[in-house]
Amino acid sequence: MRNISPLSRLTTTTTRRTSQIPRTQSWLSDWRHISSSSSTRSTAAAPNTDSTASALEPPPAGGHLPSISSSALLKHTREQSLKTPGILWADAELDEARGTSSLSSATAGRETRKMNMYQAIRDALSIALSTDDSAIVFGEDVAFGGVFRCTLGLAEEYGRERVFNTPLTEQGVVGFGIGYASMGSKLGDSTLGGRGMGGTAIAEIQFADYIWPAFDQLLNEASKFRYRSGGQFNVGGLTVRCPTMAVGHGGLYHSQSPEGFFMGAGGLKVVIPRSPLQAKGLLLSAIRDPNPVVFMEPKILYRSAVEQVPTSDYTLPLGRAEILTTGSDLTVVTYGTSVYRCEQAIHLLTHPPQGSGIERTVKDALGDWRRGTGKNVSSSPSIELVDLRTILPYDLPLVLRSLSKTHRLLIVHEGPTTGGVGMQIAGDVVSGLALTTSNPQEKISIGEDMRRMRKEAFLGLEAPVKVIGGWDTPGVALQYEKFYIPDEVRILDGLLELLAY
Amino acid sequence: MSSLARLRLSRRVARIPFIRTIQTTADTTQLQDNAHETEPFWVKIHEDSFQTYNCDKPELDVKVTKNELLNMYRQMQTMRRMEMAADALYKAKMIRGFCHLAIGQEAVSVGLEHGITKNDKVITSYRCHPLAVLRGGTIQGVIGELLGRQIGMSHGKGGSMHIFTPSFFGGNGIVGAQVPLGAGIAFAQKYTEEPTCTFTLYGDGAANQGQVFEAFNMAKLWDLPCVFVCENNKYGMGTSAERSSSNTQYFTRGDKIPGLQVNGMDIIAVKQSVEYARRWTVEDKKGPLLLEFVTYRYGGHSMSDPGTTYRTREEVQRMRSTQDPIRGLQRYIEEWGLASEQELKQIDKEAKSTVDNAVEEAKASPIPDTKDLWTDIYYAGTEPPFMRGREREEVHHY
Numbered sequence: 041m042r043n044i045s046p047l048s049r050l051t052t053t054t055t056r057r058t059s060q061i062p063r064t065q066s067w068l069s070d071w072r073h074i075s076s077s078s079s080t081r082s083t084a085a086a087p088n089t090d091s092t093a094s095a096l097e098p099p100p101a102g103g104h105l106p107s108i109s110s111s112a113l114l115k116h117t118r119e120q121s122l123k124t125p126g127i128l129w130a131d132a133e134l135d136e137a138r139g140t141s142s143l144s145s146a147t148a149g150r151e152t153r154k155m156n157m158y159q160a161i162r163d164a165l166s167i168a169l170s171t172d173d174s175a176i177v178f179g180e181d182v183a184f185g186g187v188f189r190c191t192l193g194l195a196e197e198y199g200r201e202r203v204f205n206t207p208l209t210e211q212g213v214v215g216f217g218i219g220y221a222s223m224g225s226k227l228g229d230s231t232l233g234g235r236g237m238g239g240t241a242i243a244e245i246q247f248a249d250y251i252w253p254a255f256d257q258l259l260n261e262a263s264k265f266r267y268r269s270g271g272q273f274n275v276g277g278l279t280v281r282c283p284t285m286a287v288g289h290g291g292l293y294h295s296q297s298p299e300g301f302f303m304g305a306g307g308l309k310v311v312i313p314r315s316p317l318q319a320k321g322l323l324l325s326a327i328r329d330p331n332p333v334v335f336m337e338p339k340i341l342y343r344s345a346v347e348q349v350p351t352s353d354y355t356l357p358l359g360r361a362e363i364l365t366t367g368s369d370l371t372v373v374t375y376g377t378s379v380y381r382c383e384q385a386i387h388l389l390t391h392p393p394q395g396s397g398i399e400r401t402v403k404d405a406l407g408d409w410r411r412g413t414g415k416n417v418s419s420s421p422s423i424e425l426v427d428l429r430t431i432l433p434y435d436l437p438l439v440l441r442s443l444s445k446t447h448r449l450l451i452v453h454e455g456p457t458t459g460g461v462g463m464q465i466a467g468d469v470v471s472g473l474a475l476t477t478s479n480p481q482e483k484i485s486i487g488e489d490m491r492r493m494r495k496e497a498f499l500g501l502e503a504p505v506k507v508i509g510g511w512d513t514p515g516v517a518l519q520y521e522k523f524y525i526p527d528e529v530r531i532l533d534g535l536l537e538l539l540a541y
Numbered sequence: 542m543s544s545l546a547r548l549r550l551s552r553r554v555a556r557i558p559f560i561r562t563i564q565t566t567a568d569t570t571q572l573q574d575n576a577h578e579t580e581p582f583w584v585k586i587h588e589d590s591f592q593t594y595n596c597d598k599p600e601l602d603v604k605v606t607k608n609e610l611l612n613m614y615r616q617m618q619t620m621r622r623m624e625m626a627a628d629a630l631y632k633a634k635m636i637r638g639f640c641h642l643a644i645g646q647e648a649v650s651v652g653l654e655h656g657i658t659k660n661d662k663v664i665t666s667y668r669c670h671p672l673a674v675l676r677g678g679t680i681q682g683v684i685g686e687l688l689g690r691q692i693g694m695s696h697g698k699g700g701s702m703h704i705f706t707p708s709f710f711g712g713n714g715i716v717g718a719q720v721p722l723g724a725g726i727a728f729a730q731k732y733t734e735e736p737t738c739t740f741t742l743y744g745d746g747a748a749n750q751g752q753v754f755e756a757f758n759m760a761k762l763w764d765l766p767c768v769f770v771c772e773n774n775k776y777g778m779g780t781s782a783e784r785s786s787s788n789t790q791y792f793t794r795g796d797k798i799p800g801l802q803v804n805g806m807d808i809i810a811v812k813q814s815v816e817y818a819r820r821w822t823v824e825d826k827k828g829p830l831l832l833e834f835v836t837y838r839y840g841g842h843s844m845s846d847p848g849t850t851y852r853t854r855e856e857v858q859r860m861r862s863t864q865d866p867i868r869g870l871q872r873y874i875e876e877w878g879l880a881s882e883q884e885l886k887q888i889d890k891e892a893k894s895t896v897d898n899a900v901e902e903a904k905a906s907p908i909p910d911t912k913d914l915w916t917d918i919y920y921a922g923t924e925p926p927f928m929r930g931r932e933r934e935e936v937h938h939y
Contacts, residue, residue, distance in 0.1 A: 176732070207759060215720070215722050215755075217725060219722035219729070222722065223726045256715060261718055267917050268698060268703035269705040269711060272705045330923060331920050358923070359923070434925075490926070490938075
């Protein structure tokens with residue numbers, strides 16, 4: 041503390057000056073344990089619980105809610121892990137090419153290992169380096185393992201000419217990666233099935249917050265390279281990894297979620313995984329995808345999300361969302377860390393703490409919902425939870441399909457609401473996006489299907505589409521971080537609002 | 542005001558130490574022995590055609606052949622004709638958008654092409670038309686691209702600033718953004734142990750971009766086979782080098798990267814320096830090198846810039862009449878008795894008709910199909926299900 045006194049003095053002053061904040065903040069963080077507010081449905085906006093809090097029994101040790109580590113969405117056993125939907129084994133592809141594939145080989149004899157997300161990412165990078173001679177991994181401090189340990193030991197294993205530190209120059213680093221990826225199809229031909237890709241450049245930007253200097257390179261060079269050269273050149277071998285989203289104490293420059301700013305960057309893909317297993321499969325897909333990909337890793341999950349991850353080489357499809365829990369009354373679309381907050385909110389909805397204010401609020405709202413939909417007294421709403429996984433281009437057909445079944449849509453993410461991913465999805469659902477084909481002779485069935493789905497989704501809406509995201513503040517200020525992140529209470533509030541609408 | 546005057550005075554004083562400045566006259570190379578019809582012969586470049594920074598000067602004695610000089614002449618003349626045709630087509634409103642011409646800078650592009658091999662890579666900024674042709678493209682391909690036609694080298698989708706060939710990584714629209722790309726390309730060459738190098742071109746304006754220095758640092762740190770080429774045409778858009786750069790000796794701005802300033806108006810000096818740079822990076826494996834070609838653009842920065850608001854007409858006229866790279870080479874050819882004025886006029890005529898024919902061919906090519914609006918966004922087969930079109934009803938399904 042002695043050494044950083046000017047900074048710490050600054051922080052203390054800030055805290056003192058905004059003395060109301062800690063009180064409300066503690067109210068919010070106490071929700072998990074106390075949950076006895078007498079507040080109404082607009083719970084997140086009414087911090088008046090001080091009188092009741094002290095009179096309560098102590099909360100259960102682990103709180104009322106499932107934590108990330110105990111989440112049912114993580115694969116805790118080998119069997120669950122190997123049966124992950126959409127998983128594509130690299131050797132199965134080989135078997136298929138050789139004509140030796142068999143159904144039983146899909147899971148037989150495959151190993152899984154307990155990994156957290158940084159270990160899974162390290163595993164994916166290791167596979168990429170060992171299966172593709174042109175693959176290089178570079179970024180600030182990656183040689184010693186990176187600040188989040190995602191590249192631990194790779195430099196020793198694969199050599200310092202393939203895994204190396206760069207100067208602290210994000211724009212230069214991404215530009216360098218684009219140049220490397222654009223270079224020659226010769227490298228790519230031997231390893232990537234003749235897709236005409238150049239070198240495989242896997243760049244790391246230390247935090248997504250630092251991606252802005254490289255934004256020009258990503259938007260003006262990477263995304264346009266194939267288009268502007270009429271397909272002669274591409275930077276499909278480029279993958280830019282960066283940790284994203286909040287950890288609770290990152291502040292303005294370590295907790296941002298910039299994915300929304302990339303929504304208009306056609307030609308680029310943006311992927312955000314939710315778990316170790318997903319991260320490994322999606323990262324390998326991103327690296328091998330013949331398009332430039334920005335791969336954002338929710339940094340709070342690096343250590344907190346642990347699951348059984350297959351040890352062999354596999355991929356998960358890009359551009360496909362995944363339905364995590366099926367439901368018929370409301371669709372929640374989310375990605376990254378927010379997946380777990382949505383799970384917790386749904387848990388609060390189905391198992392509100394007994395005798396708490398939440399229980400009363402939920403009961404009121406569900407009463408309205410039952411009256412509005414003509415459901416009987418014992419029925420409770422079933423929520424469809426969707427993990428978007430690929431943010432750009434995102435899986436609109438799946439969202440529409442789900443919505444035409446549930447008629448209510450909630451989108452949750454950490455990034456700023458205005459101009460964000462949620463508003464984009466909401467806009468796509470309700471705007472006059474016409475889905476007729478430009479060439480009626482071509483693929484008419486898909487066009488018709490999409491048109492029908494969109495119409496059903498739109499006309500069937502029982503409530504306005506709701507987006508719960510970060511606030512439109514200039515950033516995620518340290519003191520406000522818990523307010524900024526859409527937490528389970530805000531999400532529950534949104535669920536109730538839509539159900540009772 | 543008085544303090545400002547003092548400031549100006551001190552700047553003038555500070556510049557006095559540069560006694561010898563770079564020679565930019567286009568015709569100072571001297572014949573050393575008798576010129577031959579078929580055999581190579583020796584000429585000597587003026588010693589002030591080069592200035593060095595932490596490296597030795599290239600040899601001043603150069604072997605040339607008649608064929609090569611005539612070929613250079615033909616190419617420079619053709620490139621100028623092509624740029625003039627682009628100028629005319631732009632003024633006729635057939636080329637729209639942005640268009641940057643390299644009239645006056647022909648010795649750099651043609652000289653560069655004569656000094657490197659086919660497998661070396663080149664990447665440059667938006668002033669890219671001559672290099673696109675010289676690196677394996679065609680004139681109709683470039684003019685077609687400018688006109689936005691299917692015959693264009695990027696099928697009409699790139700436009701003036703984005704033209705590519707297998708060894709030419711294109712014009713790039715953002716000032717200086719191509720420089721770190723050049724470092725990355727050079728890294729790939731080093732990684733695959735290819736005996737080639739990358740020539741990364743940028744202008745004196747781009748030299749002040751932060752990412753240029755980021756690329757310098759990485760290239761020197763990892764000793765990449767990258768030749769950074771600053772085409773100093775003395776004006777970054779409408780601001781002169783002196784008004785924009787604290788150090789206008791661009792060849793000295795690479796810090797630990799040695800540099801060579803070259804008379805960019807004498808094509809023989811350009812070629813000699815490019816060969817020197819190639820030897821430096823590829824054969825001697827000495828890491829990156831900075832080349833600065835001191836040249837001049839006769840036209841404005843782009844078509845919307847008349848090019849006379851920040852410099853005098855007299856200055857442009859003086860450069861045209863005394864330092865023109867094509868006239869310089871013409872003088873060599875005539876004085877050394879390699880070809881008569883008549884023969885050169887014939888070459889001029891052929892250049893003009895080559896360009897005229899190419900323009901006609903490009904004009905005849907159709908504009909891109911509507912469906913190409915949606916192609917080459919993502920690798921075929923990995924696209925989203927659909928992309929929006931120009932109006933509500935128009936959505937393309939893959």
